[in-house]
Every structure is written in C-alpha cells, then in structure tokens.
Amino acid sequence: MHNDIKTQSIKRRVVSYGLLFIATFLIFAIAEGIRTLLDSYDLNAMFISFCAGFILFVPLVSLVLHPIILVDPENNKLRCKSTLMANIGLVFVVQVLFFLIWMTDAIALYSMYVDNSSFLAKAFNVSSESNSDLSVEFFWFNLLLAWLFALLSISIGLLPCLIARIKNRGTVGNFVASIGYAKANKLLFSCYSLIIALSVVIPLLYAKYLFLLAFPIALSLLIVAIGRGYLNSQRD
Structure with a gap:
C-alpha cells in the first residue's frame, strides 16, 4: 500500500513537472516568434512589454501543479476534482482582457515616448510633441508593471483556482477569499511577485535560454x- 502511494506521488510529480516544462517551452516559442517579428519592424525595445504581458498567463500554467499541492493525505486522491473548471474560464477571460488592454496601451506609450517615428506610430496615427528619449523609463515602467501583473496573477488568478479546488465557495466567494488571504500576506506576496516577474522578464531579455x-x-x-501555505492557514 505504501509503495502504491509513493508510486502515485512520483507519477503525479513527473506528469506535473513535464507539463510545466512543455508550457514553458510554448511560452518561449511564442516569445521568440514575437521577438523575430518585432525585430523585422525594428521594434526591439517593445519586446519587454510582451514579456510583462506573458506573466498574465501564469495562473493557467500553474494549473499543472495542482496535483502536487491538492492531494488528500487520507486517500491520496486529488481534492475536489469536480471543481477543477470552477474558476478557470473566468480567470482566463480576465487575464486575456488584461493582456489585450495592456498591449494596446503599450503600443501607444511606445509610440509616444520611445519612438514616435516607428511603424506603429504611423499605423495607429500616434504622435507626440515630445522628442525626448524615454526608453530607459519605458524599461523600468514595464518592469514595475511585470511585478504588478505577477501580483494580480497570483491574487485574482492563481489563488481563486486553488481555493475552488480546496473548498469551492462560488466564483465571488473564491475571489473574496483570495483577496483576503493576499491582503493578510502582503509582503510575502510582493516578494513572490517580484521573483516571478524577474524570472520571466530578465531571462527573456538578456539570456533567453535561461528562461527555460x-x-x-x-x-x-x-x-x-x-x-501549502493556504492549506495550512485553513487548518489553523
């Protein structure tokens, strides 16, 4: 019996981490495609905006890790299988909406403050009276935004899906519980968000294979x- 449980645990980990690396490779492939496309239009400086945007899909990628976290110690089965899709649809819509809104704004910001003679500026008829080069500020702004996106992805993306699997409280209830837990652990979540942001943006910009x-x-x-931290908080 003990050997069966151990074997199942190993299988879950192999499958989960395997899917995680596949998802990572897909993100990497998409990033490289976008990098090549931007390079062809001489818009390399805008690549960091896409890097920040990729973070918004962290909640979807993290779903492959649920089998490692959400296991009932009594019967070694996944918790609440029936609620797997409880929040995924809504989270996906919210994350895609954030991504589209950000990319639209990023085009305008890049065109106005970084390169107002670019292809994008002409295509979208964006102009600016300022001729100053704010590419450095654009970089730091995107880095800050990457951290914010990571924080949002954890608080209103990843955690509601976890809560739905542990104890489904309905869509609104899951979001409320998630935000409450995030507020109670603000510093910890801020650090987590910074690590996620740096693990995406910096490797993709300067050492692309390190991202993998x-x-x-x-x-x-x-x-x-x-x-596990949330599970432990529910036992207290």
Whole structure:
C-alpha cells in the first residue's frame, strides 16, 4: 500500500513537472516568434512589454501543479476534482482582457515616448510633441508593471483556482477569499511577485535560454509554497 502511494506521488510529480516544462517551452516559442517579428519592424525595445504581458498567463500554467499541492493525505486522491473548471474560464477571460488592454496601451506609450517615428506610430496615427528619449523609463515602467501583473496573477488568478479546488465557495466567494488571504500576506506576496516577474522578464531579455529553467523552477517553488501555505492557514 505504501509503495502504491509513493508510486502515485512520483507519477503525479513527473506528469506535473513535464507539463510545466512543455508550457514553458510554448511560452518561449511564442516569445521568440514575437521577438523575430518585432525585430523585422525594428521594434526591439517593445519586446519587454510582451514579456510583462506573458506573466498574465501564469495562473493557467500553474494549473499543472495542482496535483502536487491538492492531494488528500487520507486517500491520496486529488481534492475536489469536480471543481477543477470552477474558476478557470473566468480567470482566463480576465487575464486575456488584461493582456489585450495592456498591449494596446503599450503600443501607444511606445509610440509616444520611445519612438514616435516607428511603424506603429504611423499605423495607429500616434504622435507626440515630445522628442525626448524615454526608453530607459519605458524599461523600468514595464518592469514595475511585470511585478504588478505577477501580483494580480497570483491574487485574482492563481489563488481563486486553488481555493475552488480546496473548498469551492462560488466564483465571488473564491475571489473574496483570495483577496483576503493576499491582503493578510502582503509582503510575502510582493516578494513572490517580484521573483516571478524577474524570472520571466530578465531571462527573456538578456539570456533567453535561461528562461527555460528559471521560470519553471521559480513558478513551481512559489506556487507550491502558496498552495501549502493556504492549506495550512485553513487548518489553523
């Protein structure tokens, strides 16, 4: 019996981490495609905006780690299988909406403050009276935004899905519980968000192949920590 439980645990981990690396590779492939496309239009400086946007899909990627976190110790089965899809649809819509809104704003910001003679500026008829180069500010703004996106992804994306699997309180209830837990652990969540943001943006910008290791390792460690931390808080 003990050997069966151990075997099932190993299988879950292999499958979960395997899917995580596949998802990471897909993000990497998309990022490289976007990098090549931007390079062809001489818009390399805008790539960081896409890097920040990729963070919004962290909640969907983190779903593959649920089998590691949400296991009932009594029967070694996944908790609440029936609620797997409880919040995924809503979270997906919210995250995609955030991504589209941000990319639209990023085009305008880049065109106005970084390169108002670019292809995008002409295509969208965006102009600015300022001729100053704010590319450095644009970089730091995107880095700050990446941290904010990571915080949002954890608080209103990842955690509601975890809560729905542990004890489904309905869509609104899951979001309320998630935000409450995030507020109670503001500093911890801020640090987690910074780690996720840096594991995505910096490798993709300066050491692209490092992303294939940095992102899945950071995500798996942090998400498992968040999930187990929430489970422990419910036992207190």
